[in-house]
Amino acid sequence: MMSAKVFQFDAPLDERRVIIRRHDGDVEMVELPWGLRPRDGGPRAVNVVRSEGRAFPTHRCLVPASEFRHRTFSFSLADGDWFYFAGIWRPAIDDWPEAYAILTIEANADLAPFHDRQMVVLRRERRMAWFDGLVPEGEILRPLPAGTFRVTPHSTSPVQPMLTV
Numbered sequence: 001m002m003s004a005k006v007f008q009f010d011a012p013l014d015e016r017r018v019i020i021r022r023h024d025g026d027v028e029m030v031e032l033p034w035g036l037r038p039r040d041g042g043p044r045a046v047n048v049v050r051s052e053g054r055a056f057p058t059h060r061c062l063v064p065a066s067e068f069r070h071r072t073f074s075f076s077l078a079d080g081d082w083f084y085f086a087g088i089w090r091p092a093i094d095d096w097p098e099a100y101a102i103l104t105i106e107a108n109a110d111l112a113p114f115h116d117r118q119m120v121v122l123r124r125e126r127r128m129a130w131f132d133g134l135v136p137e138g139e140i141l142r143p144l145p146a147g148t149f150r151v152t153p154h155s156t157s158p159v160q161p162m163l164t165v
Contacts, residue, residue, distance in 0.1 A: 019100050021061040021089055022131065030098075032089060037096035049088060051103040051120060051141045061087045061100055062127055073114055074154045077123075078147060086120035086130050086141060108143035110151060118143070 016031045023030075035045025066082040068075050077083055089100040107118040120141050122130055129135045 017063060017100075019061040019063050019087060019089060020084075020131075021059075033097055033099045034101070036088075036090050036099050036101045037093060045099070046101055048104045048117075048119065049101045050117075051086075051105055051137065055137055056088055056103070057133065059088050059090060060131055060133070061089045062122070062131060063087050063100070063102060068119065069154065070114055072153055074152045075111065075149050076152070077121075078150045081124065083124065084122045084127050084130075086122050103141060105141055105143055108148060109146035110149040114151070121148075 016033050018029050018031050020027065020029050022028075035047050036049075038044060038046050063085040064082065065085060066076060068085075085102045087100050087102045089098065092098045103120045104117045105120050107114075107116055111118045121144060122140070123144075126140060130140050
């Protein structure tokens with residue numbers, strides 16, 4: 001049984017999370033480690049992939065979340081809804097396991113004071129557009145409007161409220 005955890009931007013690269021993907025014609029939820037093998041074969045895993053100027057025709061995935069953290073701030077949708085991160089996954093190769101990474105874009109106005117990039121956040125109603133390639137990448141892999149996110153300073157205390165990821 002898995003417990004819900006807040007998505008930590010600085011989580012260990014091999015931390016396992018549930019993703020949703022199409023595989024062999026089916027939709028499935030699988031638990032994979034976060035971090036793709038670098039294309040150059042280097043030893044450091046790639047946990048985020050810059051989306052601008054790239055196409056992702058296959059191996060798309062969704063990472064469900066309700067909140068994410070960067071340093072000492074928590075970010076959630078202002079309306080309290082949960083969402084998905086747009087991601088990609090790769091099959092196992094050589095000594096690297098099947099794994100996923102999250103796509104990034106320029107930060108929206110709410111997140112820009114904290115970082116110049118952000119993970120791609122998709123509202124639930126846009127999930128199938130990404131998942132099934134129903135819209136060009138440039139139309140879906142873009143920042144959400146200002147006022148979309150609630151930004152909250154969070155405690156560094158080890159006791160945190162249970163949140164869905």
